[in-house]
Amino acid sequence: KQEVTQIPAALSVPEGENLVLNCSFTDSAIYNLQWFRQDPGKGLTSLLLIQSSQREQTSGRLNASLDKSSGRSTLYIAASQPGDSATYLCAVSGAGGTSYGKLTFGQGTILTVHP
Amino acid sequence: DAGITQSPRHKVTETGTPVTLRCHQTENHRYMYWYRQDPGHGLRLIHYSYGVKDTDKGEVSDGYSVSRSKTEDFLLTLESATSSQTSVYFCAISESRLAGEGDTQYFGPGTRLTVL
Numbered sequence: 001k002q003e004v005t006q007i008p009a010a011l012s013v014p015e016g017e018n019l020v021l022n023c024s025f026t027d028s029a030i031y032n033l034q035w036f037r038q039d040p041g042k043g044l045t046s047l048l049l050i051q052s053s054q055r056e057q058t059s060g061r062l063n064a065s066l067d068k069s070s071g072r073s074t075l076y077i078a079a080s081q082p083g084d085s086a087t088y089l090c091a092v093s094g095a096g097g098t099s100y101g102k103l104t105f106g107q108g109t110i111l112t113v114h115p
Numbered sequence: 116d117a118g119i120t121q122s123p124r125h126k127v128t129e130t131g132t133p134v135t136l137r138c139h140q141t142e143n144h145r146y147m148y149w150y151r152q153d154p155g156h157g158l159r160l161i162h163y164s165y166g167v168k169d170t171d172k173g174e175v176s177d178g179y180s181v182s183r184s185k186t187e188d189f190l191l192t193l194e195s196a197t198s199s200q201t202s203v204y205f206c207a208i209s210e211s212r213l214a215g216e217g218d219t220q221y222f223g224p225g226t227r228l229t230v231l
Contacts, residue, residue, distance in 0.1 A: 031218075032218065034219065034220065036222075042224065042225070043205060043222040043223055043224045043225050044158075044205070044207075044222040045222075046219050046220065046221060046222075049218075049219050089157075089158070091158075091220075093218070102160055102163065102173065103148075103150075103158075103160065103220060104160075105157045105158040105159075106157065107155075107157045108157065
């Protein structure tokens with residue numbers, strides 16, 4: 001059974017810092033990995049999707065890397081802003097067949113960026 | 116934002132009553148999913164659909180049933196609600212693409228269900 005772990009569980013940083021969120025998964029047979037953002041009381045917003053054949057994806061100040069063989073992904077946020085405060089979730093998708101599209105989520109990292 | 120709506124957005128019901136949650140999409144995406152989100156457990160897949168009338172179970176399907184008679188609608192039914200089903204329920208959609216291109220899931224705003 002796939003298990004996804006996110007470290008740290010919570011992180012508080014001053015505005016302007018660069019930061020790294022970590023995600024690890026136990027079964028390397030994944031189709032892709034997604035990073036999501038969730039604001040309090042809201043749904044999830046997809047930030048980045050990395051296919052299993054890729055090493056990284058970038059969107060603006062966000063960069064996500066994937067090392068499938070070691071079961072790890074990192075989300076790098078550059079020059080953090082108070083508006084980045086949210087819960088960040090990592091999820092992996094099963095590799096094909098009946099597992100296709102089934103996401104297994106980590107518990108999330110609660111990020112607070114203070115002015 | 117992907118065109119996904121969920122109804123109702125909030126519901127309070129009593130133990131033993133049937134409850135149906137609706138997910139509606141305007142994107143014509145093939146795949147639809149129901150998740151529940153609980154403190155300490157995160158998000159867990161309940162059921163999913165890979166086409167009209169094609170559904171399958173997820174990780175926590177006991178006590179839930181689903182139906183999909185049209186591409187745009189995916190219904191989640193609690194036949195006899197229990198207090199353990201108090202949760203926030205999210206619907207998600209994704210579009211099948213060519214192999215190797217990956218597939219982003221887009222989430223609805225959620226339904227907060229309280230079973231007393």
